[in-house]
Amino acid sequence: xxxxxxxxxxxxxxxxxxxxxxxxxxxxxxxxxxxxxxxxxxxxxxxxxxxxxxxxxxxxxxxxxxxxxxxxxxxxxxxxxxxxxxxxxxxxxxxxxxxxxxxxxxxxxxxxxxxxxxxxxxxxxxxxxxxxxxxxxxxxxxxxxxxxxxxxxxxxxxxxxxxxxxxxxxxxxxxxxxxxxxxxxxxxxxxxxxxxxxxxxxxxxxxxxxxxxxxxxxxxxxxxxxxxxxxxxxxxxxxxxxxxxxxxxxxxxxxxxxxxxxxxxxxxxxxxxxxxxxxxxxxxxxxxxxxxxxxxxxxxxxxxxxxxxxxxxxxxxxxxxxxxxxxxxxxxxxxxxxxxxxxxxxxx
Numbered sequence: 179x180x181x182x183x184x185x186x187x188x189x190x191x192x193x194x195x196x197x198x199x200x201x202x203x204x205x206x207x208x209x210x211x212x213x214x215x216x217x218x219x220x221x222x223x224x225x226x227x228x229x230x231x232x233x234x235x236x237x238x239x240x241x242x243x244x245x246x247x248x249x250x251x252x253x254x255x256x257x258x259x260x261x262x263x264x265x266x267x268x269x270x271x272x273x274x275x276x277x278x279x280x281x282x283x284x285x286x287x288x289x290x291x292x293x294x295x296x297x298x299x300x301x302x303x304x305x306x307x308x309x310x311x312x313x314x315x316x317x318x319x320x321x322x323x324x325x326x327x328x329x330x331x332x333x334x335x336x337x338x339x340x341x342x343x344x345x346x347x348x349x350x351x352x353x354x355x356x357x358x359x360x361x362x363x364x365x366x367x368x369x370x371x372x373x374x375x376x377x378x379x380x381x382x383x384x385x386x387x388x389x390x391x392x393x394x395x396x397x398x399x400x401x402x403x404x405x406x407x408x409x410x411x412x413x414x415x416x417x418x419x420x421x422x423x424x425x426x427x428x429x430x431x432x433x434x435x436x437x438x439x440x441x442x443x444x445x446x447x448x449x450x451x452x453x454x455x456x457x458x459x460x461x462x463x464x465x466x467x468x469x470x471x472x473x474x475x476x477x478x479x480x481x482x483x484x485x486x487x488x489x490x491x492x493x494x495x496x497x498x499x500x501x502x503x504x505x506x507x508x509x510x511x512x513x514x515x516x517x518x519x520x521x522x523x524x525x526x
Contacts, residue, residue: 199442206449231404265301281393331374
């Protein structure tokens with residue numbers, strides 16, 4: 179039977195890989211205030227981009243897809259959701275904005291988790307804000323179409339008590355500050371996903387809670403860089419490490435470090451991206467056209483205009499088009515299609 183006791187983490191021996199990841203994250207964390215002082219305008223722009231990317235990516239991981247035009251209308255509150263998918267996207271938008279704006283006043287307990295889940299389903303006729311009412315399983319669809327059960331979560335009957343225990347353990351350790359917060363956050367999210375407390379929306383709630391807990395521990399990178407987008411881009415590793423670290427979970431014999439190291443690597447990737455974008459401004463490395471060229475030079479595989487806009491949000495559309503045409507004329511890049519969503523690739 180699963181035991182929920184985070185005091186055991188005080189005696190946890192961390193592998194060198196994990197120690198190195200934590201050290202690197204805290205090194206990046208120390209630069210946050212410097213960024214705020216030196217580049218407030220670029221950070222404000224990055225915040226707007228991150229909210230859109232996070233909403234789109236977190237729902238895309240769950241198979242909820244939307245056009246950029248409809249997404250823009252929903253994000254600006256100029257469009258009412260007309261179907262379930264858009265309702266789920268609008269709900270995620272609202273919860274994400276709430277966490278960004280009021281994280282310091284949002285406690286992590288069962289009542290709040292239920293309230294956030296209810297808000298997630300505010301725009302659709304679903305049973306939001308209630309624990310699951312039937313046992314569920316985590317399955318995987320194989321290429322041949324067959325489904326394989328990867329993990330059996332906590333039963334519906336045992337879920338309320340499990341969530342109560344998890345939240346109590348989390349808050350006790352956070353209040354006593356006797357466990358490395360990045361380890362505590364990562365393990366809480368692993369346990370949350372292993373309990374799988376809702377009929378639907380578990381993944382999205384896990385990502386919201388990750389952001390909330392990072393904020394509470396002073397890690398603000400998720401405000402400027404979309405953690406959800408990084409997870410979407412690495413979702414094979416996301417599911418693989420989640421599967422690895424859930425084996426033996428019920429018996430308290432699971433190896434937590436594949437998952438923990440993946441999550442910590444995600445945070446580092448976000449901080450690296452933040453440093454790269456702010457660094458372009460702070461170090462004065464070239465003009466706007468040069469920043470676009472530098473982005474393309476470092477890009478592996480295909481890229482789109484949207485990728486450039488997200489990487490260089492302060493650069494105008496006309497400048498992006500001019501640089502693309504210039505590089506195309508020099509046979510350095512070539513388009514793979516037509517229109518705004520066309521992909522490009524380097525020829526050399």
